[in-house]
Every structure is written in structure tokens, then in C-alpha cells.
Amino acid sequence: MNEYLDTNRANWDDRASLHAARASGRGYEVQRYIDDRSLLSDVVRFDRERLGDIAGLSAVHLQCHIGTDTLSLARLGARVTGLDFSSVAIAEARTLVRDSGDEAAVDFVESDVDGALGVLEPASFDLVYTGIGALCWLPRIADWARVVAALLKPGGRLFLREIHPILWSMDETLADDLHLRYSYFERAEPLEWNGESSYVATDRPLTATTTYEWNHGLGEIVTALLAEGLTLTMLVEHDSVPWEALPGQMVQRPDGEYALGALAGVAPLSYTLQAAKPAA
Ligand SMILES: C[S@@+](CC[C@H](N)C(=O)[O-])C[C@H]1O[C@@H](n2cnc3c(N)ncnc32)[C@H](O)[C@@H]1O
Numbered sequence: 116m117n118e119y120l121d122t123n124r125a126n127w128d129d130r131a132s133l134h135a136a137r138a139s140g141r142g143y144e145v146q147r148y149i150d151d152r153s154l155l156s157d158v159v160r161f162d163r164e165r166l167g168d169i170a171g172l173s174a175v176h177l178q179c180h181i182g183t184d185t186l187s188l189a190r191l192g193a194r195v196t197g198l199d200f201s202s203v204a205i206a207e208a209r210t211l212v213r214d215s216g217d218e219a220a221v222d223f224v225e226s227d228v229d230g231a232l233g234v235l236e237p238a239s240f241d242l243v244y245t246g247i248g249a250l251c252w253l254p255r256i257a258d259w260a261r262v263v264a265a266l267l268k269p270g271g272r273l274f275l276r277e278i279h280p281i282l283w284s285m286d287e288t289l290a291d292d293l294h295l296r297y298s299y300f301e302r303a304e305p306l307e308w309n310g311e312s313s314y315v316a317t318d319r320p321l322t323a324t325t326t327y328e329w330n331h332g333l334g335e336i337v338t339a340l341l342a343e344g345l346t347l348t349m350l351v352e353h354d355s356v357p358w359e360a361l362p363g364q365m366v367q368r369p370d371g372e373y374a375l376g377a378l379a380g381v382a383p384l385s386y387t388l389q390a391a392k393p394a395a
Pocket residue numbers: 123127128178179180181182183184198199200201204226227228229246247248249252253
């Protein structure tokens with residue numbers, strides 16, 4: 116299992132340094148967050164209404180990557196801790212919030228999700244925020260749900276916007292049709308991938324090219340949260356995702372999201388889920 120984790124971490128260390136590019140058209144174009152101190156990431160902006168008022172909340176952002184969503188939550192008034200297992204991502208996230216002026220409201224810790232309770236105080240967060248390519252890196256959804264429930268204060272909530280498992284089960288190499296190829300359900304053995312490119316434009320190819328990923332069905336995710344005593348309060352499926360997940364078959368919308376073109380509406384591509392921990 117650790118071999119999978121170590122291989123994935125090497126890939127994310129490699130990607131994080133490239134994703135933190137500041138120039139326009141490269142990586143996450145992070146200079147935008149420094150130049151405009153009110154800018155929110157597209158991902159946080161997409162869900163702003165569903166997120167509601169988070170001013171004054173104590174939040175943890177699991178798998179925070181280079182911190183663009185984390186600082187966006189802080190710009191909405193939350194006090195946020197970002198957690199990620201990539202030391203490079205955490206270093207880039209710290210540099211970004213220092214340079215963008217968001218340092219006072221944000222801090223970062225380096226840990227894998229399974230170890231979160233070793234570095235963060237249990238039952239200390241009003242909000243656990245995560246998603247957009249987060250759950251696919253975790254082998255067992257039940258373990259993730261246990262960590263989420265343990266981090267939340269009584270009365271706190273999980274906010275998850277994630278890629279739909281039906282999209283992860285599609286073969287993205289076919290440019291002219293949708294084709295189901297991979298398991299929709301969680302399996303013990305991961306899928307192994309090899310690729311030199313990331314989901315954003317980068318200055319060089321990746322050098323740590325292997326990854327291991329796991330799918331988790333929507334029912335498995337909901338069931339895991341219910342098993343931890345959380346109450347499902349929102350489940351909205353969307354027809355779009357934040358990047359061109361099925362190249363050749365998608366159109367970009369004005370909000371930056373990508374939806375299916377000719378096959379618009381035949382399947383959900385992402386979802387927003389909220390679940391609450393009952394008040395004590
Ligand atoms: C696709 S990114 C999340 C993207 C995030 N929504 C964003 O755009 O900023 C996935 C993140 O998960 C982190 N990650 C992967 N497996 C992890 C694990 N087991 N524990 C903690 N972080 C992990 C990676 O380092 C990476 O930063």
C-alpha cells in the first residue's frame with residue numbers, strides 16, 4: 116500500500132512545482148491571485164451559493180494542493196487549514212498565501228489523509244471542504260469518511276464537490292463517443308496510469324509519470340458517510356467539470372466549466388454533496 120502512496124506522492128510533488136507557475140496559460144496561473152486580492156478560484160466560485168456564508172468558520176481543506184481553493188475559502192471569511200501529503204504542494208501553497216496577502220487566515224499541514232488525526236485536533240472544524248480530483252487518490256472511502264467525521268465539530272458539515280464516479284469509469288481516449296471501461300465501484304486493487312502530461316498546461320513533461328487511482332461509487336460514498344453518523348443534506352449532480360475531461364467531446368462554458376457537446380446531458384459529470392454531523 117505504501118508503494119502506491121509513495122508513487123502518487125512523487126507524481127504530485129512533480130506536478131505541484133509545475134502547477135504553481137505564475138505566468139498566464141501555465142499551470143494554475145497563480146499570479147492572478149496575487150494581482151487581484153479578491154479573486155476566487157473557479158471551483159469555489161462555482162459552488163458559492165451552495166457553500167453559503169462561511170465567514171468566521173473554522174475550516175479544513177483536505178488535499179489542498181497548491182492552495183488556490185484554500186485561499187479562496189479564506190477570502191470568503193473562513194479560517195482555513197490546508198492539508199496535503201505533497202511537501203512541494205504545501206511549500207507552494209505557503210508561498211502563494213504569503214505573496215497574495217492571505218497568510219493571516221490560512222495555514223498548511225503536510226500529511227496524508229489517513230494520518231490527518233495525528234496532525235489536526237479531532238472535532239475542531241465547522242467545515243471540512245474537499246474534492247475535484249481528491250477521492251480518486253484514496254484506497255478506501257470508509258477510511259476517508261471516518262477521518263471527515265472525526266475532524267468535524269458536532270453541528271459541523273462536510274462540503275464535497277467531486278468528479279462523478281461514472282466519469283472516472285469512462286474511457287477518455289475515445290474522442291467521438293462515451294464508453295464505459297473501468298469499474299464504477301471501489302476495488303481493492305488500484306488502476307495504474309502512466310502519463311507525462313497533467314490536466315493543465317505545463318512548462319515541461321512530468322518526470323514522475325506513474326499513478327495509482329481508485330474509483331468510489333456515489334452510493335459507496337453516501338453509505339460511508341451515513342455509517343459515520345453524518346446526515347446527508349445536499350446531493351446535486353452537475354453536467355460539467357472544471358477541466359476538459361473528455362477531450363474532443365466537450366465545450367467550455369463562460370464560467371470556465373466543461374460540459375459534453377453533442378452528448379450534452381446524457382450523464383452527470385460531477386456532483387456537490389453536503390453532510391452534517393449532528394449537534395451534540
Ligand atoms: C487534483 S489535486 C486536488 C486539486 C484541488 N481540488 C485543487 O485544484 O487545488 C489532488 C491533491 O491530492 C493530494 N493527495 C493525493 N493523495 C493524497 C493523500 N493520500 N493524502 C493527502 N493528500 C493527497 C495531492 O498531493 C494533490 O495535491
